[in-house]
Amino acid sequence: MTSIHDVARRTGVSTATVSRALRGLPNVSPQTRELVQAAATELGYVPSPSASGLSGGRHRAVALVIPSTGRWFYNRVVEGADSVLRAHGYDTFLVILAANPHDRERLFSNALLRKRSDAVIALGIDFTVAEKRELRELAMPAAVVGSAVPGVHSVGVDDAAAATAAVEHLLELGHRRIGHIGGETAYGMDRSVGEDRSTAWRAALARHGITPAASWHGLGQFLMPPAKTAAIEMLRSPDAPTAVFAGSDEMAFGVLVAAAELGLRVPEDVSVIGIDDHDWSESYGLTTVRQDPYEQGRTAARTVLDELTGLETPILTRRSGFELVLRRSTGPVPSTPTGARATDR
The missing domain is CATH 3.40.50.2300 (Response regulator)
Incomplete structure (x- = not known):
């Protein structure tokens, strides 16, 4: 079954841009819209009703998915991301991973994320293969802080x-x-x-x-x-x-x-x-x-904001600096x- 990720991969743009182009939203160039529509037709992609969860700011909220609240690193990333998002009028809310692995099934396809948020930032998670696929196929901007996930914006230290x-x-x-x-x-x-x-x-x-x-x-x-x-x-x-x-x-x-x-x-x-x-x-x-996890959080927030405001950005893995x-x-x-x-x- 063809997914929005397949169309994004064929066209070289983000899933958020694909969704905007197919729904006729602004901030997509005519050339990109035509390219996306042609690829969708060729691949036989039909947007699902849940794809309407992508918003140009309808919820004004971003979900921050973290393994735990008890780690300094996560707290600093959250603080950094929140500082940028709030300055642009977005609220944030935490999604904390369940201790039981079975309760993590379909984490990123959870309806709660679609109903409450415009974008997702995931922090330092040991993603399963299914979760990586779900993250790539989200019909909303997404970024990862930590190790890179192919097809998703990533920020982290080497x-x-x-x-x-x-x-x-x-x-x-x-x-x-x-x-x-x-x-x-x-x-x-x-x-x-x-x-x-x-x-x-x-x-x-x-x-x-x-x-x-x-x-x-x-x-x-x-x-x-x-x-x-x-x-x-x-x-x-x-x-x-x-x-x-x-x-x-x-x-x-x-x-x-x-x-x-x-x-x-x-x-x-x-x-x-x-x-x-x-x-x-x-x-x-x-x-x-x-x-600097605080700055990593700020970078991830700016990345999803760019997509929410219509900027067409290629998938990037950004490596932050370090010093002895x-x-x-x-x-x-x-x-x-x-x-x-x-x-x-």
Whole structure:
């Protein structure tokens, strides 16, 4: 069955533009309207009644779909998106993913989204194949903050590059025993973020001829408590690392607490680095790779607003910048192995 996404792919414009062109709405050039109508006829596409959910501002609201309200990153993205949308007269409302995977069925084809919103921004979600298809076929503007979804506007940091910058900093300080606390297993969240950062950690070590021990990798679920548990086990091992790269600042906080409980000094006994530049990172003295989720949210909001106002924009994947922020949690490799110090104390 031919979908609006098929027409958009054939013509090279967004699904929102296809919908406007076929419904005779303004802000579509005659050339584009003719191109879309020809493609729809050729493909045999007939707009469904639900396609009328696309609005030129009828609802004046944008849905923000998030895995959780308990994460700093999501909150900052939401705040950034809301700041732009409200300035243009749009309200926002949250759609929080159900804890039960079965309750997520047909998430983006849910009638509630169509009845209440003009556009959708989805944040850092571990999309299923069906959800990616639903997102592409929405008859309204859509954007993703996080890993790219083919056929949908995407905004996010280059996770592999950011992780590489963190590990290279530790390598430049002389560390060769570099552990990693990753977030690959967090439910509902985009797994590729944690996976890309973990892969980059291994790749950076491999380029320096280093094969990490199994005990140098732990899972922190992008949360402080499980990261602390994983870090305690890692830092107690006989071959404990002299430095730890955490895949997020919240997990890095867990590593710092674990080191303190084990009587290890940071950075004299073990160095710690994260990614994000969380609001608390400066207070913790945490060296980190800063990204800007607030600006990512603003960029996603501007993207859907462009479509709502009739701009014909090609599908883009925008990568935001990052920078290494040096604080007191990283230093040269210690003269005495970390595990030995932890055992002696």
